[in-house]
Amino acid sequence: MADIIEIKIIGRIHTDFPTKFGIPRQSGVVKELKGRIVFEPEYRNEDALRGIEGFSHLWLIWHFSENVREGWSPTVRPPILGGNTRVGVFATRSPFRPNPIGLSSVKLEGVEVDPHDGPVLIVSGADLMDDTPILDIKPYIPYADSHPEATEGFRSGGWNRMLEVDFPPELLAKVPEKQHKSLIEVLANDPRPSYHHDPARIYGMPFGDVEVKFSVNEKVLRVVAVYD
Numbered sequence: 001m002a003d004i005i006e007i008k009i010i011g012r013i014h015t016d017f018p019t020k021f022g023i024p025r026q027s028g029v030v031k032e033l034k035g036r037i038v039f040e041p042e043y044r045n046e047d048a049l050r051g052i053e054g055f056s057h058l059w060l061i062w063h064f065s066e067n068v069r070e071g072w073s074p075t076v077r078p079p080i081l082g083g084n085t086r087v088g089v090f091a092t093r094s095p096f097r098p099n100p101i102g103l104s105s106v107k108l109e110g111v112e113v114d115p116h117d118g119p120v121l122i123v124s125g126a127d128l129m130d131d132t133p134i135l136d137i138k139p140y141i142p143y144a145d146s147h148p149e150a151t152e153g154f155r156s157g158g159w160n161r162m163l164e165v166d167f168p169p170e171l172l173a174k175v176p177e178k179q180h181k182s183l184i185e186v187l188a189n190d191p192r193p194s195y196h197h198d199p200a201r202i203y204g205m206p207f208g209d210v211e212v213k214f215s216v217n218e219k220v221l222r223v224v225a226v227y228d
Contacts, residue, residue: 009133011039016208022191027104028125032182035126044118057140063133064100079194161190174226
């Protein structure tokens with residue numbers, strides 16, 4: 001019988017992604033995205049954050065709370081390989097793992113003290129769904145954590161599906177101005193599943209308080225509607 005350990009949720013992050021669709025595939029890809037980390041009452045202690053503002057970036061350790069399934073598989077099918085090729089789960093960042101734990105590197109924008117929520121971390125570049133449980137926070141240390149010589153295995157070449165975004169001004173005006181840059185950057189990174197290539201298909205993506213409808217033809221993403 002496998003050993004079981006207890007891990008506590010220390011907080012939750014609040015982002016503009018109420019669902020999984022559209023979330024950037026990696027942290028730091030969409031730098032304009034902001035997140036707000038609110039601690040659970042037990043951890044709303046300013047002393048726990050003493051010195052954190054001296055670090056520009058943080059590691060977030062979190063729970064894939066919306067990807068719970070029974071059992072686990074030793075292989076998964078990464079979207080970047082078209083969704084058909086299987087590789088070992090430990091060679092991927094798939095959310096479907098023996099332990100559904102995620103790791104993200106984010107930029108620390110600041111610390112705010114909220115009269116109700118206590119000390120709150122404001123971060124950017126997060127790739128997390130709204131209300132995702134945070135399990136731990138650690139500082140990013142460049143001399144130890146940065147490896148410019150690292151190789152990328154089957155991911156070599158990075159993400160190559162950047163799109164031109166055609167967002168009519170009258171539709172963009174329906175989105176709060178403070179979200180314009182982050183939404184356009186999310187769309188430019190092609191939020192569709194990697195194996196979707198139907199130019200006639202209309203996709204819907206919740207973002208903040210709006211629903212964005214779009215289609216993609218070759219390298220151009222066209223926004224066709226925005227609903228609040």
